[in-house]
Amino acid sequence: MEEWNMKKFLAVCLCAALAAGTLAACGSNDGGASGGNSGSAKRTAKVIDIDLTDEEYAFGVDKSQPELLEQVNSFIAKIQEDGTLDEIFDRYFGDGEPQPVESAALDTSKDQLVVATNAAFEPFEYMEGENYVGIDMEIAALLAEELGQELVIQNMDFDAVCLSVGQQMCDIAMAGLTVNPEREEYVTFSDTYYQASQRLIVPSDDTTFDDCKTKEDVEAKLAELTSDTKIGVQQGTTGNSYVEGDESFGFPGLNATCQTYKSGSLAVQDMLNNNVQYVIIDAAPAEAITEAINALQ
Template identity: 45%
Template sequence: MKKFAALMLSAVCMISLAACGSEPKSDAAAGSSSSEASGAVTGMDDLPGKKIGVQTGTTGDIYATDYEGDEAGTVVERYNKGVDAVMSLKQGKIDCVIIDNEPAKVFVSENDDLKILDEPFAEEEYAICVDKSNSELKDKINQALTDLKADGTLDEIIGHWIGDSADQKSYESAADADHSNGTLVMATNAEFPPYESLDGENVVGIDADIARAIADKLGMDLRIDNMEFDSIIMAVTSGKADIGVAGMTVTEDRLENVDFTDTYAKAKQVIIVKK
């Protein structure tokens, strides 16, 4: 999908325009966002006492929170979109951004003044969240994932979006696909390329393709609802969505509210800094 690359270039280029960014969400972060960053970050050992940018509610946010309020005075600034955190980094308002590796590579590839540190911050795996009361759906999705792994569909989907041969080609349901079992509603946050982003009004990426392939296995159509990342779990628990698919890591805090399927991808958190 060639328009994806063009849209990502346009979106990331907007980082350099101060007028297009959003302010940090937390009061503490908002109070410090206008000051300069506190120093260079060359690895995890340098994080205490620094200003760290994250996307609200993500795994990066969870990890960064461990540093927040320490004796070194670490500040965590939270943004609705990862691209806004990167913008603040470019403007010198924060010292680094903690984010997943694949989105980080997109941002860095379009900004010559940024780099990803060689030292990974944390390893993680992605899974699909479902309501705790819907074990039947979880079991069906797990079986679908097993089948998609076995027949190579899962690897094929990921290969279209990650790697040297990535062509951003979306998964397409077979012309004779049976969708007579209703509609599977997926909640996501389309600010996380290449897992999910917007192509016009359509959500595209790895997670959208995997969800569509799962829906095909279940004999269902797929509807994707785009929302803030920290609203996804609430959408699932309230019944507004059947599943949450958004590069979501299984954590103890999240398990208090939702269940997770088997994992479908491995990833890592990384640190973006200015060169």
Template identity: 65%
Template sequence: MKKVLKIMSVLLAVAVVAVSFAACSDSTDDASNTNGGADTQAVKVIDINLSDEEYAFGVDKNQPELMEEANALIAEIKADGTLDEICNRYFGGGTPVGVTSAALDTSKDQLVVATNAEFEPFEYKSGDTFYGIDMEIAQLLADRLGKELVIQDMNFDAVVLSVQQQQCDIAMAGLTVSEERAQQVDFTESYYEASQKLIVRGDDTTFDACTDKASVDAILNGLDSSVKIGGQNGTTGQSYVQGSEDLGFAGLQAQFVGYQSGSLAVNDLINGNVDYVIIDAAPAEAIVSSINAVN
């Protein structure tokens, strides 16, 4: 009887150990399924400025009165806080104000603005309505002049040319001031300080240890021609990669791949068709935030 009891005790102990082991295994599996790793963002911005730039509006050289009024408006909205209020609607969680374009009609007194509505938060569209810092200022300028506002949406690299050719009165498209562009249009006073930033895939750690522009530049300057960097055609990002004496960029060995918009470049980054993207800082943040929200 004692032997039977002893055997039963041993079997019971083995069963308890087996159950305990099974429970531990289930717990480990559950933990593995639950904590298999934090979700990685699709893309991320390296938060280091690669340049220092100024945005201004480009006015038809044959319209000095328009230049005078545009500069007066810029000075006024800087002084009375209106510019800060507009920027806060896009950077501070405010509510953007939509702007509607009239149809172009040469028989009417109109202010014709050239833009590229692929550059959030400065200009973008939802349906037929324009939004953005530049677009709200465009409406203020038209109101000041007592004119009907017409917004001509086009590829970015056509914006300045359209004003030079007098197809439009003023370019309002997040334009970086440069000597080359100043040969085509007259620039107003600056209204915004900008910079270029680098976008990488979310799992790319190449630049994670960088603390300043010099450390980012050191890596970028070490890239060879097999590396592809995307950006929007005609923008400062293209000049940064390809080089520009005007803007003081030495250029990189990496290839530049041009797109009609920064968002197309970032989507190609996600798809693995380019290695990095360089675009203006504010649009970079807007694009990355939008893409990560749905990925």
């Protein structure tokens, strides 16, 4: 137990180190707004309303805690059956009001549920001041209450979320996670709670995909792109895998150059600065990001 608590305590160090790390993978970018068109403040973005993938979100549970997995699955079934999950969805996709979630400080002397997340993925997890907000964060708060534990949220880079759970530094990953075999090396996935997909974001004045009616139409256009075209993605996400190619997802990859960012918002802003041509990210964040950025233009 002492070793287990020490591993949890090290989570803080891991989060800080990874958050400060530089971006990796294909053509990384620190997400700065340098360069590009000086008139980019007037540009806006739009989402191509066609699903490129068919995915399922689930929570990633520590492999050494099978009892927690059972509790999580029972809880998912409960909130699906009693309508609680739909109420949470309505707060982000409908007319409801999001509920901020507070995180306690990590304290190994207490009975705590330690959640790994990346709070740059609206509407599933993001920050408002010092509070966490989002679908996953509200579920996390209710789960901790159900288990009679104090909630601790550890915010880190997305590609560290499953790793931190796999190293037993956190109990569960709740970060808009698409189920795939590669991530199952680190966590055991819960039952699914949300159907997701990838979508393409383009500048509003780009008409390349305007005539597309189906997924195949968009894929055909994307297949024509060369390495001269840059596509922005959030590092470590399914969008990253879609552009680079990933056998575990069944993605062949694109010929375009992949540009990684710490968040989808930074990728879209850089697109409007003419540093990348397109962005690929999950559908719900795509809508939230473009709406927020367009409102500022």
